[in-house]
Amino acid sequence: MMNETVMRHQIADYLNTGHNGTPSFALMGVGFNTLDENPNAQTDGKTYIHQKAQTSQIKNYQAQFPFDTDLIASQEAVMALYNIGRNQKTGSEAEMEYVRVELFQPHETLENTFLARKFKVAVAVTGISGVGGESVKVTGTLHGVGDPVYGSFNTTTKAFIINP
Template sequence: MKDIMVYDEAHYFDVGTSETPDIELGGVITELTESSNPTEQEKQYIHQKSKITKTTGYSNEFPITMDMVKGDKVFENFYEKFYLRKTGNDLNIDHYIVNLWENETEANTYKARKITQTVSITECNGAAGDQKQITGSLKGGDFVYGTFNTSTKTFTPNV
């Protein structure tokens, strides 16, 4: 048995363009929580005392807090979206969630998920004498399951 620590899950983001991908490790993230936010439907038939709950979908959301560090490509990408008040597809980013505790047969290759999400940075804050931070959420998207090679920074979907 092994405790799985926060650092055993790596979060990579494609901060490049569709023509020139640039997949970077989210290095200055201080907090990131995965919330599935299930969509549920309740139904009760006349012969039942209790309702039945069915999950009909998910509204994936990852609340995030990042330190503001000049030179970190992921921070700079997220901050630019906030600063320029971008909208629509300009807010999308490919997010790779890599389970570093689940190594596949190939070296440096791990079980992973890819999800295209909307970056929604809502605050830029900091108290006197503290480092500034940005906070918000990565929202939406469906997962593609596969593997991620941390050396080549490539995602291979399951067949």
């Protein structure tokens, strides 16, 4: 078996842009220059009486997904993020569902289905900017709200399936 490096295009990102409780996952592709994952492990440390160095323990995570997009009006996911910042939405109006799909990990039996995690995120748009002659950029961070849900995602039907 060869060692294969996972490339960025092997991770697909989807944003639920649906309304009235009906999910509609839009691919976060065209327009997105970067969309990173920072688990941000939070540690708790203590130095016991017999130690010189601190003992650390992971106590929780504060997931963050910084993004940088070009403002492309025809791209549903880009426009959903832009509208949160443009309209200065807060609280639950600034929260969305976000799915990160690992295309390099196909489901054992289901076609077009891959391992995925679904996050509830608070969208923090930190910039809508552009200089003369260049495209407008929308930048910010998707902040994790609560625990992720583990499952699979069908890239054809765009349905998230929770692991049993």
